[in-house]
Amino acid sequence: MVKQKATNVTWHEGDITAEHRAKLLGHKGATLWFTGLSGSGKSTVAVELEGRLHEMGILSYRLDGDNVRLGINKNLGFSAEDRTENIRRVGEVAKLFADTGVIALSSFISPYTADRDQVRALHDAAGMDFIEVFVDCSLAAAEERDPKGLYKKARAGEIKNFTGIDDPYEAPSNPEVHLHSDRQTLDEEVEEILTVLRKRGIIPA
């Protein structure tokens, strides 16, 4: 399944561009921006998609709390200001990945429209693909799942400024992909994303 990779890669004494790298990899880079409530299933879809892309010979990389909040953003907390800076930095990193030819799978609650739109603008200005994936799920369903026990703590007042409880989630008004994780199967969700990637010419049809 990896066979579509270009074999005619040559470099003629100049800077290597995103086009060169896309030729090398056999696909384009892009940023997929998963947004949704805690427990909505952002990471679950991202992990499944990563596996499917890998099977197709496509290079992707997940950016999430585990490798970003503990790394480049370890000096940031959860105030509104820090959340904004968190998303700004992740957006910049995702853009570098997209430029490299990697499909960046960014998975953060990213509750504020203005922050997400800033990342979108960053990509637009550079002519890079930004695909907002709204992982839609009712608060009730997310809270019932509560995979990390965070809603329980937020309801008990042990966590402050928790999105959906005492901090707002501003739903995307016009996302490129709108998933409904409380009524779609994981396969359906992944297929919906792959369809958009194919239509946009990011991955081979």
Place this chain on the structure above:
Amino acid sequence: MVKQKATNVTWHEGDITAEHRAKLLGHKGATLWFTGLSGSGKSTVAVELEGRLHEMGILSYRLDGDNVRLGINKNLGFSAEDRTENIRRVGEVAKLFADTGVIALSSFISPYTADRDQVRALHDAAGMDFIEVFVDCSLAAAEERDPKGLYKKARAGEIKNFTGIDDPYEAPSNPEVHLHSDRQTLDEEVEEILTVLRKRGIIPA
């Protein structure tokens, strides 16, 4: 030249790891950390190496002032504190690239040993390859080149805290690669780096 890529990439319902990605790409990720005076030729070597790696079908990406200082680090200046945070963030980004399977070519003066060692420690802790490339060049030679006219401005007092003039450059004591850009050819420099990459098993021998 791209033919060594793996064709037996399969995913068995689990997280995709750095090993999976290395198999897909046909090489490992790593961070090459170019350090040296302004005008020492860091970017020149990085650009040449990038082209050579690309010819070999190897995915690399340059991190430098152009795409980092204007992006993820645009809220940082040149005070000692900001320089340290600049290098810390670049180090974290390079580590993510290395984890992805990309050969990150980081090109910053990075004058302080402590900052570079922090990035090295970050990679060591994650079991990732960190290769410090000291682009050694006498101050006299760098100042004579002065490709961006920065030494002239620093001597005239128009730029403060300029490395080599009124701010120290702490040379690496034990770099993995020690280039001498004032007496080696570009080809010799690139070959020296490629030899280390091959010896370490990062790229095919």
